[in-house]
Amino acid sequence: MNAPRRGFDQQEFATRTAAAQTKMAETGMAGILLTTEPDVRYFSGFHTLFWQSPTRPWFLFIPATGxxxxxxxxxxxxxxRRTWVTDIRTWGAPAPKDDGIGLLTDLLAPLASRGETVGLxxxxxxxxxxxxGDYERLLAGLNGLKITDATEIVRGLRMVKSEAEIEKLTYICAIGSRTFEQVPEIAREGQPLEDVFRSFxxxxxxxxxxxxxxxxxxxDTGGYHDVISPPSRRPLARGDVLMLDTGSNWDGYFCDFDRNWAIGRADDASRRAYDVLWRATEAGIAAARPGATCRELFQAMQKVITELDDQGGDVGRLGHGLGMQLTEWPSHTSWDTTEITENMVLTLEPSLGYGDGRVMVHEENIVIRASGAELLTKRAAPELPII
Amino acid sequence: MNAPRRGFDQQEFATRTAAAQTKMAETGMAGILLTTEPDVRYFSGFHTLFWQSPTRPWFLFIPATGxxxxxxxxxxxxxxRRTWVTDIRTWGAPAPKDDGIGLLTDLLAPLASRGETVGLxxxxxxxxxxxxGDYERLLAGLNGLKITDATEIVRGLRMVKSEAEIEKLTYICAIGSRTFEQVPEIAREGQPLEDVFRSFxxxxxxxxxxxxxxxxxxxDTGGYHDVISPPSRRPLARGDVLMLDTGSNWDGYFCDFDRNWAIGRADDASRRAYDVLWRATEAGIAAARPGATCRELFQAMQKVITELDDQGGDVGRLGHGLGMQLTEWPSHTSWDTTEITENMVLTLEPSLGYGDGRVMVHEENIVIRASGAELLTKRAAPELPII
Structure with a gap:
C-alpha cells in the first residue's frame, strides 16, 4: 500500500467549517473558540508537534460565516500561513501578562456588546x-458575552470521517498490523519487557x-494484571502472556489496537480468555452496522464476555472512536446511545478479568460502511499465538 | 554511563509533599487539587502513557497534612497502588454523568462548609x-469553597530539581548527545527530510x-524558515542547512536541544549566524549562575545576538526550564525576573533571523551548580559542521 498524500485539500477544511457553521446557525452560536491541538487542526490543517510544549496557548475561532x-x-x-487560514493574528508569546487575551478580546468584544453566544x-x-486564570480574565473583560457548550457540534463532525481521513487511518492501521507481525522476531524468552517496547x-x-x-x-505468568503500565525490566519467561497495545500515528491519524502472545506455552485459562475475547470481537464486528447504537454494540460483545466474566473488567468501555486522537467519542458502553453511522472509525476493545486478578484485552479497528464493519487492522489469530 | 534506577524513593515524594504543605500553610490553602500528568506524577509517582487518551480525568489532592x-x-x-499513595478513590470511568465529580465533591464538601481555600x-x-463543564458543576456544588492559584507553589518546587531528577536528566541528555552524533551517518544528500526524522x-x-x-x-537552501514544522518529503540538497530539535525522554524526564549541519557546503551567512549563536550560548553558560536572574541570562545572550540581528527572532524567549515536560518555567526573557538557583535545569536557546526570512536556533541543556552552569549536553561544535 502506497502512502496517501499528506494533509488535505482546502475543500476538506471548507466543508468541515461550513458544516460547523450550519449547526452553529441552528443553535444560535455566533462563533466557536477552539483551544486544543486536534480541534484547531481539524478546522485549519495546522499540524505541528510544538503543542507538546505547554508554554503557549493557541486559538482558532470559527465565525458564523467565512x-x-x-x-x-x-x-x-x-x-x-501554509494552511487555508488567511486571517492570522499573532503575538510574541510567551507573554504571561497578555498571552493572546488582548487579541481575543478585540475579536470577541463586538459579539459581547451584541450579547451574542460563543461556543467552547x-x-x-x-x-x-x-x-x-487567563480564561477567567478573558470573560471578565467581555461583559454580555454568553458562553455555551460546542462539544455536540464538533463531536458530531469529528466522529464521522471523510474518505481522505479514512485513507490515512487505513494506512496507519496497516503499518500497525505489519509491526505486530514482527513481534515474534522481536520478543524472546529472557528479554526484558522494556527492551521489547523499545524494539517495537x-x-x-x-x-x-x-x-x-x-x-x-x-x-506475567499466566496473564498480565494491568494494561496501562510502563514496561518493567522483568525478562519475558516461559508461561507468560504478553500484551502490547499501540497508538501509532501517520500524518496526525492514529491506529489503536493490541495483540496477545503466550511465551513458550499457553495455560488453559489464558487460552479460554483469549477465545472468549476473540468471539466477543466477532460479535462486535457483526453488530457494528449503520443504525445500531454504541449500546447495542456493547451488549453484543458483553454477551460473549459474560461466558467467563460477569464483572466486565475494569476498563470502563469496550471500545471507542478513533481518528486524530488515540481515543475519541463515542464509547461502547451501556450509557452511550450514539447511533453508529457510515464512515465512523471505531475500535472494538472487549476485555475481561479472569483467574487471580488477571485481565485480558483484545482490540481491532474498523470503519463502518453501508454494508457493515470493515476491518482496518489485520484480524488477530483465532487462538492465542505462542512465541 | 549506566542507567539510573527508575522511579524515586518514597522519601522523595514525602519531601515534595511536605514542601508544598509548608507553602500551603503560609498562604492559607487547605489543599491543592491537581489535574495534569506532570503535576500528578510529581507528587505521587504515578507514571503511565495512558494520559494520552483524553477521555478520562485524573485527580490528585494534596491535603494540608498527610x-x-x-x-x-x-x-x-x-x-x-504501587506508588506511595494509599488513599485511592476510584470510579468506573468514563462516565459522563459523573466522571469523578461526586468523589471530588465528597472530598471537598467539608472544606467548603468551613469556607476554606483550595489551590488550583x-x-x-x-x-x-x-x-x-464538569469544573463548573463541581464548583456550583461546593458553596463556600474559595479557589486560589497554586501555580507559584508548584512552580517553585518543580523548578528546582532533586539529585535523583538531575541524574535522570543527565542520562537522557547523554542519550540525546549520542543520537545527534549519529546524524552524519543518518542524513545524506538526496534523502527526504521525513526519512531523516524517522531514522533519527x-x-x-x-x-x-x-x-x-x-x-x-x-x-532548506542556505537556511531553514521555521522551527516547528513536521518534515517534508523534500530531499536534502547540497547547500542546505539542516536543523533537528528533539525532546527525547527517559523515565519521564526530557532532554530538549537541537543541532545544525550544512549539507555538502556551508554558505557564509549561515556560518556567521552559527558563530554568533555559538558565542551567545557561551555567554549564556557564563551568565547562568546562582543569584543571576533569567532576565540577566537573556540579556547576556541577546547582547551577542544583536551583532547580527536586532529583532531577537520570533521564538519569544532564549531558553526555559526543563524536566518532566519538554518546556517548563522559567523563561529566559526580558520579563522573567526569576532568580536562578542551584539545581535548576535549564535550556539555553538563542535564536536569530538572518538573510531573507531565514532563522537559526541553537540549544544546550545545563544544570546550575554552586560554581555555575554544568553542561548536560555535549557542547555543539564551534563551527557549523558539514555533512
Whole structure:
C-alpha cells in the first residue's frame, strides 16, 4: 500500500467549517473558540508537534460565516500561513501578562456588546487548553458575552470521517498490523519487557509510522494484571502472556489496537480468555452496522464476555472512536446511545478479568460502511499465538 | 554511563509533599487539587502513557497534612497502588454523568462548609485537564469553597530539581548527545527530510531513550524558515542547512536541544549566524549562575545576538526550564525576573533571523551548580559542521 498524500485539500477544511457553521446557525452560536491541538487542526490543517510544549496557548475561532481566524504565537505564523487560514493574528508569546487575551478580546468584544453566544468545548473528553486564570480574565473583560457548550457540534463532525481521513487511518492501521507481525522476531524468552517496547517502537517506525507515541502492555505468568503500565525490566519467561497495545500515528491519524502472545506455552485459562475475547470481537464486528447504537454494540460483545466474566473488567468501555486522537467519542458502553453511522472509525476493545486478578484485552479497528464493519487492522489469530 | 534506577524513593515524594504543605500553610490553602500528568506524577509517582487518551480525568489532592489522595478511574487503581499513595478513590470511568465529580465533591464538601481555600493550577503554562463543564458543576456544588492559584507553589518546587531528577536528566541528555552524533551517518544528500526524522527517532531509541516524542526541524537552501514544522518529503540538497530539535525522554524526564549541519557546503551567512549563536550560548553558560536572574541570562545572550540581528527572532524567549515536560518555567526573557538557583535545569536557546526570512536556533541543556552552569549536553561544535 502506497502512502496517501499528506494533509488535505482546502475543500476538506471548507466543508468541515461550513458544516460547523450550519449547526452553529441552528443553535444560535455566533462563533466557536477552539483551544486544543486536534480541534484547531481539524478546522485549519495546522499540524505541528510544538503543542507538546505547554508554554503557549493557541486559538482558532470559527465565525458564523467565512474562514476560521487564527490567534496564535508568532512562532507559528509561518506554518499557519501554509494552511487555508488567511486571517492570522499573532503575538510574541510567551507573554504571561497578555498571552493572546488582548487579541481575543478585540475579536470577541463586538459579539459581547451584541450579547451574542460563543461556543467552547466544555463536554465529555474535552478540556480547555489555556490557563484557567487567563480564561477567567478573558470573560471578565467581555461583559454580555454568553458562553455555551460546542462539544455536540464538533463531536458530531469529528466522529464521522471523510474518505481522505479514512485513507490515512487505513494506512496507519496497516503499518500497525505489519509491526505486530514482527513481534515474534522481536520478543524472546529472557528479554526484558522494556527492551521489547523499545524494539517495537523502532519496528513501528521502520514499517512507516511517523511515531509510536502510545505503547503500553504487560507480561506475567499466566496473564498480565494491568494494561496501562510502563514496561518493567522483568525478562519475558516461559508461561507468560504478553500484551502490547499501540497508538501509532501517520500524518496526525492514529491506529489503536493490541495483540496477545503466550511465551513458550499457553495455560488453559489464558487460552479460554483469549477465545472468549476473540468471539466477543466477532460479535462486535457483526453488530457494528449503520443504525445500531454504541449500546447495542456493547451488549453484543458483553454477551460473549459474560461466558467467563460477569464483572466486565475494569476498563470502563469496550471500545471507542478513533481518528486524530488515540481515543475519541463515542464509547461502547451501556450509557452511550450514539447511533453508529457510515464512515465512523471505531475500535472494538472487549476485555475481561479472569483467574487471580488477571485481565485480558483484545482490540481491532474498523470503519463502518453501508454494508457493515470493515476491518482496518489485520484480524488477530483465532487462538492465542505462542512465541 | 549506566542507567539510573527508575522511579524515586518514597522519601522523595514525602519531601515534595511536605514542601508544598509548608507553602500551603503560609498562604492559607487547605489543599491543592491537581489535574495534569506532570503535576500528578510529581507528587505521587504515578507514571503511565495512558494520559494520552483524553477521555478520562485524573485527580490528585494534596491535603494540608498527610499523603496525597488519588481520585482516579478504576483502570488506574492497580498502578496507583504501587506508588506511595494509599488513599485511592476510584470510579468506573468514563462516565459522563459523573466522571469523578461526586468523589471530588465528597472530598471537598467539608472544606467548603468551613469556607476554606483550595489551590488550583491557574497560572502561566498551566491548564485545567478536565472538562470545563464538569469544573463548573463541581464548583456550583461546593458553596463556600474559595479557589486560589497554586501555580507559584508548584512552580517553585518543580523548578528546582532533586539529585535523583538531575541524574535522570543527565542520562537522557547523554542519550540525546549520542543520537545527534549519529546524524552524519543518518542524513545524506538526496534523502527526504521525513526519512531523516524517522531514522533519527529509531537511533534515539537504539541509544536508550524510552521515546522520542518531540522532533521538529527544517532544511532548506542556505537556511531553514521555521522551527516547528513536521518534515517534508523534500530531499536534502547540497547547500542546505539542516536543523533537528528533539525532546527525547527517559523515565519521564526530557532532554530538549537541537543541532545544525550544512549539507555538502556551508554558505557564509549561515556560518556567521552559527558563530554568533555559538558565542551567545557561551555567554549564556557564563551568565547562568546562582543569584543571576533569567532576565540577566537573556540579556547576556541577546547582547551577542544583536551583532547580527536586532529583532531577537520570533521564538519569544532564549531558553526555559526543563524536566518532566519538554518546556517548563522559567523563561529566559526580558520579563522573567526569576532568580536562578542551584539545581535548576535549564535550556539555553538563542535564536536569530538572518538573510531573507531565514532563522537559526541553537540549544544546550545545563544544570546550575554552586560554581555555575554544568553542561548536560555535549557542547555543539564551534563551527557549523558539514555533512
Amino acid at each position: 474562514k476560521p481566524i487564527a490567534i496564535i504565537p508568532e512562532i507559528g505564523a509561518d506554518l499557519m 468545548m466544555k463536554g465529555h473528553e474535552t478540556h480547555l487548553r489555556m490557563p484557567l 517502537r523502532r519496528e513501528g517506525l521502520a514499517q512507516g509510522a511517523d511515531d509510536v507515541p502510545y505503547l503500553v502492555g504487560g507480561a | 499523603k496525597p489522595i488519588a481520585i482516579i478511574p478504576e483502570i488506574g487503581a492497580d498502578l496507583m 493550577m491557574k497560572g502561566h503554562e498551566t491548564h485545567l485537564r478536565m472538562p470545563l 527517532r529509531r537511533e534515539g531509541l537504539a541509544q536508550g531513550a524510552d521515546d522520542v516524542p518531540y522532533l521538529v526541524g527544517g532544511a
